[in-house]
Amino acid sequence: MIEVKDIHKSFGDQHILKGVSATFHKGDTSMIIGSSGSGKTVFLKCLLGLFTPEQGDICYDDRYYSKMSLSEKRELRKEIGMVFQGGALFDSETIEDNIKFPLKMFTDQTEEEMKERVNFVLNRVHLENVNNQFPAELSGGMQKRVAIARAIVMNPRYLFCDEPNSGLDPQTAIVIDNLIQEITDEYQMITIINSHDMNSVMEIGEKIIFLKKGLKEWEGSSQTIFKTDNKAVTDFVYSSNLYKKVREAYNKG
Amino acid sequence: MKYFQNIGLYFIMLTQVFKKPQKRSVFRESLFKEVDELGLKSLGIVAFISFFVGGVVAIQTALNVDSPWIPKYLIGFATKRSIILEFAPTFMSIILAGKVGSYITSSIGTMRVTEQIDALEVMGVNALNFLVLPKVIAAVFFYPFIVLLAMFLGIFGGWISGFMTGLFTSDSYIEGIQLDFQPYLVRYAIIKTMVFAFVIATIPSFYGFYVKGGSLEVGKASTQAVVWTSIVIILLNYFLTQMLLG
Numbered sequence: 001m002i003e004v005k006d007i008h009k010s011f012g013d014q015h016i017l018k019g020v021s022a023t024f025h026k027g028d029t030s031m032i033i034g035s036s037g038s039g040k041t042v043f044l045k046c047l048l049g050l051f052t053p054e055q056g057d058i059c060y061d062d063r064y065y066s067k068m069s070l071s072e073k074r075e076l077r078k079e080i081g082m083v084f085q086g087g088a089l090f091d092s093e094t095i096e097d098n099i100k101f102p103l104k105m106f107t108d109q110t111e112e113e114m115k116e117r118v119n120f121v122l123n124r125v126h127l128e129n130v131n132n133q134f135p136a137e138l139s140g141g142m143q144k145r146v147a148i149a150r151a152i153v154m155n156p157r158y159l160f161c162d163e164p165n166s167g168l169d170p171q172t173a174i175v176i177d178n179l180i181q182e183i184t185d186e187y188q189m190i191t192i193i194n195s196h197d198m199n200s201v202m203e204i205g206e207k208i209i210f211l212k213k214g215l216k217e218w219e220g221s222s223q224t225i226f227k228t229d230n231k232a233v234t235d236f237v238y239s240s241n242l243y244k245k246v247r248e249a250y251n252k253g
Numbered sequence: 254m255k256y257f258q259n260i261g262l263y264f265i266m267l268t269q270v271f272k273k274p275q276k277r278s279v280f281r282e283s284l285f286k287e288v289d290e291l292g293l294k295s296l297g298i299v300a301f302i303s304f305f306v307g308g309v310v311a312i313q314t315a316l317n318v319d320s321p322w323i324p325k326y327l328i329g330f331a332t333k334r335s336i337i338l339e340f341a342p343t344f345m346s347i348i349l350a351g352k353v354g355s356y357i358t359s360s361i362g363t364m365r366v367t368e369q370i371d372a373l374e375v376m377g378v379n380a381l382n383f384l385v386l387p388k389v390i391a392a393v394f395f396y397p398f399i400v401l402l403a404m405f406l407g408i409f410g411g412w413i414s415g416f417m418t419g420l421f422t423s424d425s426y427i428e429g430i431q432l433d434f435q436p437y438l439v440r441y442a443i444i445k446t447m448v449f450a451f452v453i454a455t456i457p458s459f460y461g462f463y464v465k466g467g468s469l470e471v472g473k474a475s476t477q478a479v480v481w482t483s484i485v486i487i488l489l490n491y492f493l494t495q496m497l498l499g
Contacts, residue, residue, distance in 0.1 A: 048371075049374075049375075050371055050374060050375070074377040074378075074379065075377065077376060077377035078376070078377040080375055080376075082371075082376075085368070086367060088369050089369075090364075090369055090372075091369075101376075104276065104278070104279055105275060105276050105376070105378060106276070106377070160375075
C-alpha cells in the first residue's frame with residue numbers, strides 16, 4: 001500500500017501542492033486526473049522521490065520516505081517501474097540494451113538470462129524483432145510499449161505512468177491502457193497513472209483522484225465519475241463534445 | 254549571488270560523483286566508452302593542430318631571431334620550451350574544452366530535458382556517479398597521453414617547417430631541442446593537464462546535469478560550459494604556474 005499524507009510542494013512563490021492525501025492499494029490501477037497545471041506531474045514526481053515535499057510524508061508499505069537515507073531511497077526505487085510521458089528511452093542504445101539496463105545494473109544475471117528476460121517482457125508487451133533497433137526507429141506506440149517493458153523488467157511492486165497515452169492515436173491508446181491493466185492484475189502491482197485522457201479513465205480507472213489547483217477535489221471510480229455533481233469534475237469530464245453527447249443520450253434514455 | 258550558488262552546487266555535485274560505482278562491470282563498460290568518446294575521437298584534431306602550431310611557432314621564432322649574434326639552435330630550444338610549457342598542456346586543454354566540453358554538456362543536457370536522467374534516478378541509479386565519474390577518470394588519465402602526443406607532434410611540426418622554409422637547418426633545430434632538457438617541465442605539463450582534464454570533465458557535466466528547459470537551453474548551457482571551462486583553465490594555469498615553477 002502507498003499512503004500519501006498531506007503533502008505540500010512549492011517552487012519559489014508558487015504553491016503547487018497544497019496538502020494532498022491519498023491511499024493506493026495493491027492490484028489497483030489508480031488514475032490521477034486534472035487539467036493542465038493542477039499539480040498531477042508534481043504529485044507523481046513527489047511519489048517517485050524526484051521532488052521532496054516540504055510537508056507531509058509518503059509511506060511505501062510501512063517505509064516512510066522522509067525517514068530514509070539516500071541509499072535507502074535508491075534501494076526502494078529498485079522496486080519502482082516508471083513509464084515517462086516521452087518514454088525516456090536511452091536514445092543511443094538499442095531496445096535490447098534499454099530494457100537490459102536495470103538488469104545489468106542491479107542483478108548478477110548472465111548475458112543469456114538477461115536476454116531471455118528481455119525477450120519475455122518484449123513478448124509481454126506484444127513486440128517482436130525490435131531488439132537491435134534504436135528508439136528513434138520505432139513508432140510512438142512502440143516506444144511506449146518498450147518503456148513499459150523496461151519498467152516491468154525488474155518485476156516492480158509499484159508502477160507509475162505519466163500520461164502514457166499522450167501523442168497516441170485512440171486505438172493504440174486503448175492497447176496501451178489494456179496492457180497496463182493486464183500487467184497490474186498479473187503482477188499484483190500498485191499502479192498509478194497520471195492522465196487527462198477520459199477514455200483511459202473510463203477504460204482502466206478503478207480508482208480516480210481529481211486534482212484541482214494543488215488540492216484533491218474529488219475521489220471515486222469510473223462508475224461514479226458520471227454520477228458526481230462536483231462542478232469541477234463535471235466541467236472536466238464534459239469538456240469533450242463526445243462525453244456531452246453521451247450524457248445527453250443517457251439522459252434521454 | 255547566483256555564481257556562489259552555482260559554485261556550491263558544483264561541489265555538492267562532486268560529492269555525488271565521487272561515490273563507489275554501483276556495478277563495477279557497468280562502470281568499466283562506461284569508462285571504455287568515454288575513453289573512446291573523449292580521448293580517441295579527439296586525437297585527430299589534436300594531431301592536426303599540434304603539428305601546424307608547432308610549425309608556426311618555429312617559423313615565428315626563426316623570423317624574430319635573425320641576428321647573427323643569436324645562435325640558430327635557439328629556434329629549436331624556444332619552440333620546445335613553448336610547446337612543452339604552454340602550448341601542449343594549456344592551449345590543447347582550451348581546444349578540448351571546446352570540443353569535449355560542448356559534447357559533454359549537450360549529451361547530459363539532452364538526457365536531462367528528455368527525462369532520461371529522471372529515468373535513471375527512478376531506477377535507483379546514482380545518475381551523477383553513473384554519468385560523470387567515467388568521464389572524469391577517462392579525461393584525467395587519458396589526456397596526459399594526448400598532451401604528450403601534442404608535444405611530440407608540435408616539436409616535429411617545427412622541425413618539418415625548417416625543411417619547408419629553409420629558415421634553419423635540421424642540425425641546429427635538433428641541437429636546440431636537446432639543449433637543457435629538464436624532465437621536470439614535462440611532469441609540470443602533465444600535472445597541469447590532469448587538473449585541466451578534471452575541469453573539462455566536471456564543469457560541462459555540471460551545466461548539462463542542471464539544465465532546465467528544452468533544446469534551446471541545452472545549446473545555451475553548452476556555450477556557458479565552454480566559456481566557464483576556458484576561464485577556469487586560464488585562471489588555474491596562472492596559479493599552477495606560480496605554484497609549480499615560481
